[in-house]
Amino acid sequence: MCGIAGLWKPAGLDETASIQLRAMTDAITRRGPDSEGQWLDHARGIALGHRRLAIIDLSPAGHQPMESADGRYMIAYNGEIYNFEDLRQGLEAEGYSGNWRGHSDTEVFLAAVSSWGMDRALAAVNGMFALALWDRQEGTLTLARDRMGEKPLYYGWVGNGAERSLLFASDLACFKAHSQFSPVIDSEAVALLSRYLHIPEPRSIYANVAKLMPGTAQVYSADGTYRTIQFWDALAEYAKARGPGRFGGTAEEAVDALEQVLGAAVARQSVADVPLGTFLSGGVDSSAVTALLQARASQPVRSFSIGFDDPAYDESIHAQAVARHLGTDHHELIVSPQDAMAVIPQLPSIYSEPFADSSQIPTFLVARMARAHVTVSLSGDAGDELFAGYNRHVHGHSSWPRLARIPAIFRQALGKAITAVSPATLDATLGRLLAGRMVTVGDKLHKSAGALSARDGDALYAALISINQNPDRFLRQPGTSDGFEGRNLAAIAGLPLVDRMMAKDAVHYLPGDILTKVDRAAMAVSLETRVPMLDVDVMRFAWSLPAEIKLREGISKWPLRQLLYRHVPKALIERPKQGFGVPIDHWLRGPLRDWAETLLFDTAHPLEDYFDRKAVTTLWQRHLSGAGNMQHQLWPILMFQGWRAHNG
Numbered sequence: 001m002c003g004i005a006g007l008w009k010p011a012g013l014d015e016t017a018s019i020q021l022r023a024m025t026d027a028i029t030r031r032g033p034d035s036e037g038q039w040l041d042h043a044r045g046i047a048l049g050h051r052r053l054a055i056i057d058l059s060p061a062g063h064q065p066m067e068s069a070d071g072r073y074m075i076a077y078n079g080e081i082y083n084f085e086d087l088r089q090g091l092e093a094e095g096y097s098g099n100w101r102g103h104s105d106t107e108v109f110l111a112a113v114s115s116w117g118m119d120r121a122l123a124a125v126n127g128m129f130a131l132a133l134w135d136r137q138e139g140t141l142t143l144a145r146d147r148m149g150e151k152p153l154y155y156g157w158v159g160n161g162a163e164r165s166l167l168f169a170s171d172l173a174c175f176k177a178h179s180q181f182s183p184v185i186d187s188e189a190v191a192l193l194s195r196y197l198h199i200p201e202p203r204s205i206y207a208n209v210a211k212l213m214p215g216t217a218q219v220y221s222a223d224g225t226y227r228t229i230q231f232w233d234a235l236a237e238y239a240k241a242r243g244p245g246r247f248g249g250t251a252e253e254a255v256d257a258l259e260q261v262l263g264a265a266v267a268r269q270s271v272a273d274v275p276l277g278t279f280l281s282g283g284v285d286s287s288a289v290t291a292l293l294q295a296r297a298s299q300p301v302r303s304f305s306i307g308f309d310d311p312a313y314d315e316s317i318h319a320q321a322v323a324r325h326l327g328t329d330h331h332e333l334i335v336s337p338q339d340a341m342a343v344i345p346q347l348p349s350i351y352s353e354p355f356a357d358s359s360q361i362p363t364f365l366v367a368r369m370a371r372a373h374v375t376v377s378l379s380g381d382a383g384d385e386l387f388a389g390y391n392r393h394v395h396g397h398s399s400w401p402r403l404a405r406i407p408a409i410f411r412q413a414l415g416k417a418i419t420a421v422s423p424a425t426l427d428a429t430l431g432r433l434l435a436g437r438m439v440t441v442g443d444k445l446h447k448s449a450g451a452l453s454a455r456d457g458d459a460l461y462a463a464l465i466s467i468n469q470n471p472d473r474f475l476r477q478p479g480t481s482d483g484f485e486g487r488n489l490a491a492i493a494g495l496p497l498v499d500r501m502m503a504k505d506a507v508h509y510l511p512g513d514i515l516t517k518v519d520r521a522a523m524a525v526s527l528e529t530r531v532p533m534l535d536v537d538v539m540r541f542a543w544s545l546p547a548e549i550k551l552r553e554g555i556s557k558w559p560l561r562q563l564l565y566r567h568v569p570k571a572l573i574e575r576p577k578q579g580f581g582v583p584i585d586h587w588l589r590g591p592l593r594d595w596a597e598t599l600l601f602d603t604a605h606p607l608e609d610y611f612d613r614k615a616v617t618t619l620w621q622r623h624l625s626g627a628g629n630m631q632h633q634l635w636p637i638l639m640f641q642g643w644r645a646h647n648g
Helices: 017-026 084-093 105-116 118-124 172-176 187-196 234-241 251-269 284-296 316-326 337-341 344-350 360-371 383-387 391-403 408-419 423-433 441-452 457-465 497-507 509-523 536-544 558-565 584-589 593-601 613-625 631-647
Strands: 002-008 035-041 046-052 073-081 127-135 140-145 154-158 165-169 216-220 226-230 276-279 302-308 329-335 376-378 528-530
Touching: 002 017, 002 073, 002 127, 017 035, 017 046, 017 172, 046 073, 046 127, 073 105, 084 105, 105 118, 105 127, 118 140, 118 216, 118 226, 154 172, 165 172, 187 509, 187 631, 234 497, 234 536, 251 284, 251 536, 251 558, 276 284, 276 360, 284 316, 284 376, 284 383, 284 558, 302 316, 302 360, 316 329, 329 360, 337 360, 344 360, 344 631, 360 509, 383 497, 383 509, 383 536, 383 558, 391 457, 391 497, 408 441, 441 457, 457 497, 497 509, 509 528, 584 593, 584 613, 584 631, 593 613, 593 631, 613 631
Parallel strands: 276 302, 276 376, 302 329, 376 528
Antiparallel strands: 002 046, 002 165, 035 046, 073 127, 127 140, 140 216, 154 165, 216 226
């Protein structure tokens, strides 16, 4: 696990190149505190930089940038290839004659590229990675990113003419460290942030920098042209898995198969030359991963959870119960509002582009606690996306087919009738009827009205995943993108709605929000995180299961739950899904009020550069008055303004 940075200036490097490269890698020291390295070819114009967090092969044999045994390739690599031992054995069986210098997965990957070519090597690996590989023979640069986007990779051109250079890195901070980089904020990215709380690939916050799409490699030639290798198309793979080869066994047989395939993935991802543990929230996904790891361990697994002294947000008691039953070496941290709020000023440096999922705060806190004990932590992420764990999946499977029978004209008329009444009026009217139990009933009804008015299932999905369904009312420049650029949506057009929902989540919400949140929070404290659910075999199996098994008897994630109940009593798990949040809404009315008002109305970076000041002022006043919880509308604005203040 590491960070990479580099540049390619086809006209050739000057004497400042090493200094520029060092500045770029220094910006990501947290991603790789154990060592740093650089390799430059001034004549060919290529410079590769690396920061190392040593996980596999702690010796100098794992140092990067690394040269292939045949001398043809140089690589800067970030990630873990979990099947590298199998690949090594396969290479040896085919007669690979290179002399192994160590036992790192990086060396094995280089050998695979030398023996098989880039296309076959990428298709063969099972892991997470972002890499830059220079081919001395062909004079080409390859940038590649793992199947699902676990590891980040940004790229963009700077300069003109002979000074034109391609920059690439694990983090946007590297770009800012380069003297030729001139940041240009992308207003479309601001609109997407306001809608989804994150900026989906391929966009970044900067118009002149892109994120490499997951499952993709780009091979650059000296003239600046490139060809794309798409070695994995998640949507096509999803459709293929739901084809003739889909799972045809019973629900009980599906549980047996899931335990086998997920258990094997956990075993592969538990290989490390440093201490390893798990995040354990006490929910289904993290508990399943922890249980399978503990079942294969010879000693107690180190597990980590945090709790809050606010009972409404505290799930630590559930994590404790699961840990006691499994016999893990459990570590828990109870944090106060002051502890959590102290993280907020750090967020612009942790997330090098604006990111507004407020669960970023507890994610950072649990990562920081875990890092005091381990260097690697397994997580239960992606369980919801693979096994239909979100409410929208339940609605898409059961509610929408019934709702769709009502003529659209009547549904849209009802939706318009609801939205014709302001959320504040609905709160005042219905709130009394509900005895004050739902202060924000108006906002919830307005979102429901958007779903009710949907013309079809895909429009329903768009409404449900939009945290702010109409962010344009707050923006100076309305957005035009739906955030699904570059995704092969045609591949899943024929699938049932719930499958389309899960497939879209896997290529949008999962990489843009969940994986980004965890990677940046963990790397801020030099902790490697691994996601067994995103093992290739697990994904293919999960996608092969019909929705009737995933949502059996109206229960979400049914096969994953049944697997878990073989290890943990059902009574310890069954409870309403709570999420991983913090009371931002209350803090904005209290201890964070001055901070928020400074960012919104008293800053060197005027709000009105990107937002409608009057609309935001109205939004803020409504939140302060308690007329509604406008946290989700305000937080992306505040994160953007905080990011601007940090980045100058």
